[in-house]
Each structure stands twice: as structure tokens, then as C-alpha cells.
Amino acid sequence: MPVPHIQVILGTTRPGRFSERVGDWLVDRLGQRDDLTVELLDLRDHPLPIYELDVAPARAGREYETPEVRRFGERLDQADGYVVVTGEYNHGYSSSLKNALDHVFPELHRKPITFAAYGQVGGARAVEQLRQVVVELEMAPLRHAVHILPSVLIAARQLDPFTIEAFAELDDRLAHATDDLVWWASALASARAEG
């Protein structure tokens, strides 16, 4: 079996977003490992209208209604596991991320997902909501995640010029979450391959 392919999904899209800084750190650290391959998936590269599909993705499968959804779905299909990066918006995760998740289903089915979140409580409330939502997509949300608290968040936001070393104290935490993600991604890829 090849090593699992992991997508780091930037879950926020506004100008000046913090998620880019976190995404750069994740891609750097995951890119240094030889037990996975990694790529960045930026939701800005997959703009979708507010959900207006005729048939729910769980029923439609890969019968895509629009080229934009097909492109997004085919991109997600390439990964064995995901790390979603999100801030907290009114104790939830970003609406752009919810809209994107609602457009797909089979692409994410039986794959693991973990999270790198930031905010007043490290994005914990957003992550708890995400765990509930991705269960409906029949994903495996993982226990281990990265939470960036204000002690690191504020310094990393203000750093000019920015360097990903702003997150270095979270490297061990990220390594632990990634070890777990790789285990699940490999196990579930084998199980999916066996049908």
C-alpha cells in the first residue's frame, strides 16, 4: 500500500484570514514526514454557490450537477485523510466550510479527519461541531487535534514578517495528531480497497 495522501483544507476564505498561516505550518511539518504525502486544498480555489443542488450528494453519488462540484469532489477523492483548518465564528466553524461539506458525500466516506483550530478557546467549539457534522458524512473524526490558544494565536497574528516557527511549541501536538491520522488513513484505505 502507498503511504496515505493527506489534504490540509483551508476552511476560511476571507481576505486576511489567519488560516493561511496555520496551513503553511501544517504543510511544512507534514511535508517533512515520509509516512504520508500532503497537499493544500484551499476552499478559495473551489468557489461554490450557497447550496442549491437538486439531489442531495448522499443520493446523487458522483453524478455531479455542476462542473464546480465535480472539480471539488474529484479533488477530495484524491485524499485518504484530511486536516481541516478553521477559526471560530460565533462558536461554530466557518459558513464557507459548511457550504463546501454539504456539496459532497461519497468522496469523504469512511475517511479520517482531524482539525487545526484557533480562537479564544483554541477553536474547540468549532471542532466539536465539526465532529458532529462529519459523522453524518460517514467520516471518522479523530480525538487528537491541534488547538491554537490566544497565547500563540495573538503572537502569530502580530508577527511581521510572519514565520511558521510561531507555532513551533505546538509541533509535538501536531506530530501526535498526525501519527493518529496516518494510522487511521492507512487502516481505512486498506479496508476501502478490500471493498
Ligand SMILES: Cc1cc2nc3c(=O)[nH]c(=O)nc-3n(C[C@H](O)[C@H](O)[C@H](O)COP(=O)(O)O)c2cc1C
Ligand atoms: C462574526 C465573527 C464571529 C466570531 N466569533 C468568534 C467566537 O465565537 N470565538 C472565537 O474564538 N473567535 C471568534 N471570532 C474571531 C475569529 O475566530 C477570528 O477573526 C479568526 O481569525 C477567523 O478566522 P480566519 O482569520 O481564518 O477567517 C469571530 C469573528 C467574527 C468575524
